[in-house]
Structure formats: C-alpha cells, structure tokens
Amino acid sequence: MSVSVSDLTPEMIAADRERFPRVFSLTTGDRILRTILWVGTAAFIIYSLNRFGFFSERFWGAFPRLGIMIDQMFPPTGWQYMGEYVDAIGETLSMAFIGSLVGGILAIPFACVASKNLMPIRPIQFGARRFADVLRASDYLIWGLIFVRAMGLGPVPGIMAIIVIDTGILITLYSEALENIDRKPIDGIKAAGGSRIQVLRYGVMPQVLPVILSNALYMFESNTRAATILGIVGAGGIGFLLSDNLRAFEFSNALTIILMIIAVVYAIDYLSKVLRERFIYGDRVSQGHDRPMERIAAQMKK
Amino acid sequence: MLRLESVTKNFGAMTAVDSIDLEVPKGQLLGVIGRSGAGKSTLLRMINRLGESSSGKILYEDDGTTIDVNSLSGQDLRNWRSQCAMIFQQFNLVLRLNVITNVLMGRINYNSMLKTMFVMFSPAERAFAIRALDRLDVSGQALQRADTLSGGQQQRVAIARALVQEPKILLADEPIASLDPRNAQIVMDALYKINKEDGITVICNLHTLDTAKKYCDRVIGMKLGKMIFDGHPSELTDEMARDIYMGGDEEDEEFSAAITSTTL
Numbered sequence: 001m002s003v004s005v006s007d008l009t010p011e012m013i014a015a016d017r018e019r020f021p022r023v024f025s026l027t028t029g030d031r032i033l034r035t036i037l038w039v040g041t042a043a044f045i046i047y048s049l050n051r052f053g054f055f056s057e058r059f060w061g062a063f064p065r066l067g068i069m070i071d072q073m074f075p076p077t078g079w080q081y082m083g084e085y086v087d088a089i090g091e092t093l094s095m096a097f098i099g100s101l102v103g104g105i106l107a108i109p110f111a112c113v114a115s116k117n118l119m120p121i122r123p124i125q126f127g128a129r130r131f132a133d134v135l136r137a138s139d140y141l142i143w144g145l146i147f148v149r150a151m152g153l154g155p156v157p158g159i160m161a162i163i164v165i166d167t168g169i170l171i172t173l174y175s176e177a178l179e180n181i182d183r184k185p186i187d188g189i190k191a192a193g194g195s196r197i198q199v200l201r202y203g204v205m206p207q208v209l210p211v212i213l214s215n216a217l218y219m220f221e222s223n224t225r226a227a228t229i230l231g232i233v234g235a236g237g238i239g240f241l242l243s244d245n246l247r248a249f250e251f252s253n254a255l256t257i258i259l260m261i262i263a264v265v266y267a268i269d270y271l272s273k274v275l276r277e278r279f280i281y282g283d284r285v286s287q288g289h290d291r292p293m294e295r296i297a298a299q300m301k302k
Numbered sequence: 303m304l305r306l307e308s309v310t311k312n313f314g315a316m317t318a319v320d321s322i323d324l325e326v327p328k329g330q331l332l333g334v335i336g337r338s339g340a341g342k343s344t345l346l347r348m349i350n351r352l353g354e355s356s357s358g359k360i361l362y363e364d365d366g367t368t369i370d371v372n373s374l375s376g377q378d379l380r381n382w383r384s385q386c387a388m389i390f391q392q393f394n395l396v397l398r399l400n401v402i403t404n405v406l407m408g409r410i411n412y413n414s415m416l417k418t419m420f421v422m423f424s425p426a427e428r429a430f431a432i433r434a435l436d437r438l439d440v441s442g443q444a445l446q447r448a449d450t451l452s453g454g455q456q457q458r459v460a461i462a463r464a465l466v467q468e469p470k471i472l473l474a475d476e477p478i479a480s481l482d483p484r485n486a487q488i489v490m491d492a493l494y495k496i497n498k499e500d501g502i503t504v505i506c507n508l509h510t511l512d513t514a515k516k517y518c519d520r521v522i523g524m525k526l527g528k529m530i531f532d533g534h535p536s537e538l539t540d541e542m543a544r545d546i547y548m549g550g551d552e553e554d555e556e557f558s559a560a561i562t563s564t565t566l
Contacts, residue, residue, distance in 0.1 A: 003430075003433070004468055005409075005412075005426050005427055005430045005466075006426075008426045008429055008430060008433075013425050013426055013428075013429040016428070016429040016432045017425065017429070019432070020402075020432055020444055020445075023402050023428050023431075023432060023444055023445065
C-alpha cells in the first residue's frame with residue numbers, strides 16, 4: 001500500500017473531503033460563531049480601554065510622571081534607618097508566622113466538620129463549608145481595615161486578618177484533601193478490627209498529613225506577601241514604613257524597602273519550596289513510570 | 303540499515319545499557335525482550351535521541367549516505383526524529399486535542415513553524431491523515447477528543463500519527479503492555495502489516511515471549527543492560543528465555559513460568 005503524501009491525487013483528496021468535511025474545513029455555523037467571538041472580544045477591549053480614558057490626554061500624560069518618580073527612586077537611600085527596616089521586617093514575618101500557625105491549626109477541626117465523609121449530618125457539614133466561604137470571601141486588606149478600626153493600629157489586627165483568611169482557605173483545602181482520601185487503606189484498617197479513632201490515626205492521618213503540611217506551608221509563603229501589604233492599612237510591619245515613605249515623597253527610601261521586601265519574600269518562597277520537597281514529598285521519585293531504568297537509578301542515588 | 307556500535311548508557315554509577323552492538327537491516331521486524339529494567343526503553347530512546355547515549359555510535363545507512371545520529375542537532379535532529387517515529391506504552395497522545403489533530407501532529411516537521419502554530423495543514427496532508435486512520439480502523443473517531451477513546455483506539459491513533467511521519471523506522475516502546483489481550487492483538491497485527499506492506503523497519507520492545515515469537519523476524523534478549531541473545535525466534539529455547547527473564551534470586555524462579563507463558 002505505502003502511499004506518500006505527494007502521491008495523493010486531487011480526486012482522492014476530494015473523495016476524503018466528501019467523507020469527512022469537518023476534517024478539512026469549519027462548518028458555516030462554526031465560522032459564524034468564531035467571527036462573533038472575535039468581534040465581541042475586540043469591541044469589549046475597545047470599550048474597556050475607553051472606559052479608563054485610554055484615548056485621552058490624561059492617560060498618556062501620567063507616564064512621564066511615573067518616569068520621574070522611578071528616576072527619583074535611584075539610587076536607593078535610607079541605609080541609616082536599616083535597623084528600623086529590619087525590625088519592621090521582623091514584625092511582618094512574625095505576623096505572617098503566628099497568623100499562619102494559628103490559622104493552620106484552627107482549620108483542622110473545622111475541616112473535619114466540613115468533610116462529607118467525616119461529618120454525616122449534612123446541614124452541619126454544609127454550614128461549615130459556607131462559614132469557610134465567608135471567612136475567605138474578602139481580601140486581607142478588608143479584614144485588616146475592619147480589625148484596625150476595632151483594635152487600633154499595630155500588628156495585632158494584622159495577625160487577626162491573616163488568621164481569618166488563612167483559616168477560611170485552609171478549611172476548604174483540608175476538607176477537600178480529607179474527602180479525596182483513598183478508601184482502600186481505611187477498609188484495610190477496619191478489616192484488621194480497628195476502632196473509629198484507630199481508623200483516623202492509621203487510615204486517614206498518614207494520607208492527609210502531607211497535604212495539610214504542604215498547604216499550611218504554602219499559606220505561610222503567601223501570608224508573608226500579604227503581611228507586607230497589611231501594613232499599608234495601619235497593621236504594622238514593613239508595609240507601614242513603606243506607605244509612610246511613599247506619602248512623604250521619600251521615593252529612594254521606599255526603593256530600599258521594596259528591595260528588602262523582594263529579598264525576604266523570595267527567601268521565604270525558596271525555603272518553603274525546599275521544605276515541601278525535601279520533607280513532605282521527599283519519598284516520591286519524580287515522574288517516569290514508563291522508564292524503570294531512570295527510576296532505579298534515582299533510587300540508587302539516594 | 304541501522305547500526306549500533308558499542309552503545310552504552312550510564313545513569314550515575316549504574317550502567318543501564320552496556321555496550322550494545324547491533325545491525326538492523328531495512329524492513330526487519332525486530333523484537334527486544336527482557337524484564338522491566340533491563341534497558342529496553344533506554345536503548346530505544348537513544349535511537350531517536352529522546353535520551354542521549356553515554357558512549358558508542360548510532361549510524362543509519364540508506365542510499366549510500368550515512369547519518370551519525372549522535373552528532374545531530376537542531377533541524378537535522380528533528381528531521382531524524384521524524385524519520386524514526388515512536389509509539390509509547392502510554393500512547394502519549396495530546397488528550398485534549400481531537401484525533402485528527404493528534405495525527406496531523408506527525409506532519410509538524412514537514413511544515414513551517416508559522417503554519418503549524420495555527421494548525422494549518424494542507425488538504426493533501428489531511429487526506430493522508432484520514433487514510434492513516436482508515437488503515438487502523440479508527441477514522442470514524444477522527445473528530446472526537448482523544449481522551450474519549452479506549453486504550454486500544456488511542457494506540458491505533460498513535461500508530462497513525464507515526465505513519466503520517468512517513469518514517470523509515472518505527473520504534474515501539476512496550477506498545478501493548480497497557481492493553482487487554484484483544485486490543486494487544488489488534489495493535490500487534492497493525493504493526494506487522496505496516497512492517498510487511500510499507501517495508502518500514504520496526505523495533506519493538508516487548509514484555510512477553512509469545513508475542514515476540516509470533517510476530518518478529520528476529521529477537522534480541524536483554525538482561526541488566528547486556529544483549530544476551532540475538533537470533534531467530536525459533537532459536538529462543540525455554541532455557542534461554544529463563545535466562546533472560548530471571549535475575550537469579552529465588553522468588554524469580556517461581557515467577558518465571560508465569561511470565562514466559564503469558565499469551566500476548
């Protein structure tokens with residue numbers, strides 16, 4: 001048989017087109033739909049740009065001023081305040097850490113209640129889920145503003161804001177992990193005569209613990225970023241200093257702070273990644289189930 | 303003719319493929335057997351350079367020209383890969399794309415970068431793809447998404463993708479290890495037909511002895527990276543097979559009978 005592409009005659013191609021028209025070209029309906037989609041998207045882009053004055057003098061006039069500000073940022077200054085900055089970053093990190101720790105632990109009992117397989121009473125399970133939704137529905141800044149109004153300036157309202165959101169997100173993540181556990185080991189423990197508690201200890205915990213730790217660690221990472229911002233609404237830490245300097249037109253001091261924030265956030269992200277890979281998923285050899293050789297070699301290396 | 307000269311692959315301290323010398327004449331259906339971990343996949347992946355060899359030479363001689371596979375790079379390497387199609391144990395289709403697009407993927411090396419970015423293939427190529435699917439009896443599914451197909455159908459689509467590459471060699475890495483016996487037979491029959499009708503050289507990694515005996519012109523046996531058998535399937539005695547499949551530890555003795563007698 002062995003025909004090559006170049007051997008196909010126009011008649012043969014036409015016959016195939018007859019049999020499978022949609023392989024060769026779009027149907028008229030598809031074509032119309034596609035046109036509508038493109039035109040609609042283009043129209044919406046133009047509307048949105050116009051809405052914020054993209055086509056006006058004011059929009060384009062703002063960029064030179066941005067250039068002036070960036071120009072004033074260099075070189076970064078304020079090294080004499082370094083002690084103060086480091087202290088503030090310490091405060092930010094403590095906010096993130098305590099907030100993540102409390103939130104990470106607080107979420108565990110709620111997550112059990114919010115899991116279909118652990119909480120048989122549906123209204124309670126449903127209520128717990130919706131409670132978590134309420135906690136995480138608004139942003140750190142919204143909770144930050146609320147707690148600052150109620151409790152005054154300082155890191156404590158910041159920690160509260162982090163706890164609330166962290167708990168809300170982790171309840172959802174944990175309970176999804178709990179619902180996705182494999183039933184087979186649980187049957188295994190039950191068949192060995194295990195009690196409810198023993199089933200939780202040996203059937204459930206080993207399966208969810210890595211997920212819980214990895215999610216909590218990831219949240220710490222993300223909370224570090226949030227904590228720097230929270231200062232802007234008055235919840236202490238490095239963000240407070242940053243917004244202070246920006247308001248006082250001390251752009252070059254602000255740059256120093258921004259650089260420090262970037263360095264710290266990067267360090268935390270990296271640390272968290274290493275911890276998650278090394279200690280939580282450390283026993284898994286990556287990929288390659290169809291390449292036994294490389295798997296064996298990877299195991300030997302350890 | 304494909305020629306391997308003391309081809310070796312090391313993973314750290316371990317030698318996965320140990321100095322293999324091999325000549326595969328054009329049009330042969332060569333079976334490679336051995337336990338998992340014997341180095342079969344690694345060997346195959348070095349031929350199309352999905353894996354690099356640590357030392358040795360891989361040469362392809364055709365019409366008086368010789369290609370030194372290990373020295374290829376860039377466009378030359380991509381040309382070689384398209385000449386030397388591969389099918390995989392897990393089929394390796396792009397599951398979110400439809401069947402015909404998966405098959406047309408076999409033509410990407412024949413088209414300009416820009417055209418392929420917008421899935422612009424010529425009517426002749428589309429007809430060619432349909433004909434390849436026809437040969438494997440899956441053209442009816444041409445417009446379905448690949449993930450709606452059964453494993454056996456997916457492997458046949460993968461073979462169609464390999465066919466439209468118009469390859470000189472077809473590498474098959476455990477093509478039937480994930481399939482049920484009936485689908486395994488359909489896929490092996492298809493490879494056999496392609497080999498005989500199109501004269502495409504087929505190098506096929508296999509788990510089981512019976513399949514190798516039924517389809518292959520020639521069988522090589524690998525164990526711990528070394529080639530310990532090379533001959534006609536009929537020369538493969540029970541004793542030889544036991545040697546290929548057994549590692550020497552006692553539990554293997556128990557398993558050997560089961561492994562070597564599995565049909566397909």
